Amino acid sequence: MSILKDLQIRFRNGSIVEQLIYINIAVFIVTLLLGSFSGLFDSKPDFIGDWFALSSSFEIWITRPWTIVTYGFFHGGFMHILFNLLWLYIFGRLFLDYFTPKQLLNFYLLGTVFGGLAYMLSYNFFPVFEGKLGSMVGASAGVSAIIIGTATYIPNYKIHFRFIGPIKVWHLAAFFIIIDLLQMSSLKNGGGHISHLGGALFGFLYVRQASNKKLNIFGSFSNLFKRKEKPLKTVHKSKRRRPAPQPKHVKSDKQQKIDDILDKISKSGYDTLTKEEKEFLFKQGK
Numbered sequence: 001m002s003i004l005k006d007l008q009i010r011f012r013n014g015s016i017v018e019q020l021i022y023i024n025i026a027v028f029i030v031t032l033l034l035g036s037f038s039g040l041f042d043s044k045p046d047f048i049g050d051w052f053a054l055s056s057s058f059e060i061w062i063t064r065p066w067t068i069v070t071y072g073f074f075h076g077g078f079m080h081i082l083f084n085l086l087w088l089y090i091f092g093r094l095f096l097d098y099f100t101p102k103q104l105l106n107f108y109l110l111g112t113v114f115g116g117l118a119y120m121l122s123y124n125f126f127p128v129f130e131g132k133l134g135s136m137v138g139a140s141a142g143v144s145a146i147i148i149g150t151a152t153y154i155p156n157y158k159i160h161f162r163f164i165g166p167i168k169v170w171h172l173a174a175f176f177i178i179i180d181l182l183q184m185s186s187l188k189n190g191g192g193h194i195s196h197l198g199g200a201l202f203g204f205l206y207v208r209q210a211s212n213k214k215l216n217i218f219g220s221f222s223n224l225f226k227r228k229e230k231p232l233k234t235v236h237k238s239k240r241r242r243p244a245p246q247p248k249h250v251k252s253d254k255q256q257k258i259d260d261i262l263d264k265i266s267k268s269g270y271d272t273l274t275k276e277e278k279e280f281l282f283k284q285g286k
Helices: 003-013 016-034 047-052 058-063 067-073 078-095 101-125 140-153 169-183 190-211 219-225 253-268 275-285
Strands: 158-161 165-168
Touching: 003 016, 016 047, 016 067, 016 078, 016 101, 047 067, 058 101, 067 101, 078 101, 078 140, 101 140, 101 190, 140 169, 140 190, 158 169, 165 169, 169 190, 253 275
Parallel strands: none
Antiparallel strands: 158 165
């Protein structure tokens, strides 16, 4: 079996987390082979960087609206993709213990969109970026949505790390948020950190919306995020007891015998009845 065939089987049989990882790795390999993103941050011409990376300019984005999603599948370097996919793997698997694969994909894609919008807004309205033009790639916003969404839902869940020990999910989430807040004003990658915060905000509000019916921020989208009940792990007891199933009607022996005699008459005629059957039918007729 060829390596390509083996990868295809692994992709089809893998979870949504593994499939997203495979897609990101495949895109990264293609960009390496094509030598793309060599000029992503130094304004040199680059086909894939220009047409799939997200520009900070609204005027450019309007001509390439798909980049609000595609930028979330491209990366500018090995360490960039390594850490994004590492956290996607850790938190994505944990996310699937409480939500469905469809919900995880929605978090990844919509978190990417929200992160992209936050990035463009920051470059167009924050004074620190005035007159600057940038481009962005990376899955960080989508991964941030998954991380913060998970931390919002199960904040006290502990993840065990080798050589470190158990760390609560909300501690990790808080660490990521603090790092992004501290570096959001950086001219080098401040917009990228703001996009992380945009994805994180989306993950937080979405889980709160699903958990609290009084909070109505995303309207009908809340139907996509009904909590998934885990068999054998979570048992919901109801105070209302279900009514016991009603017993099926059982015919008496006498009625069954009458039915059998009538069936015999309909098939073969009255004269075929025995003396006992005629007497029995006569008595029941009285």
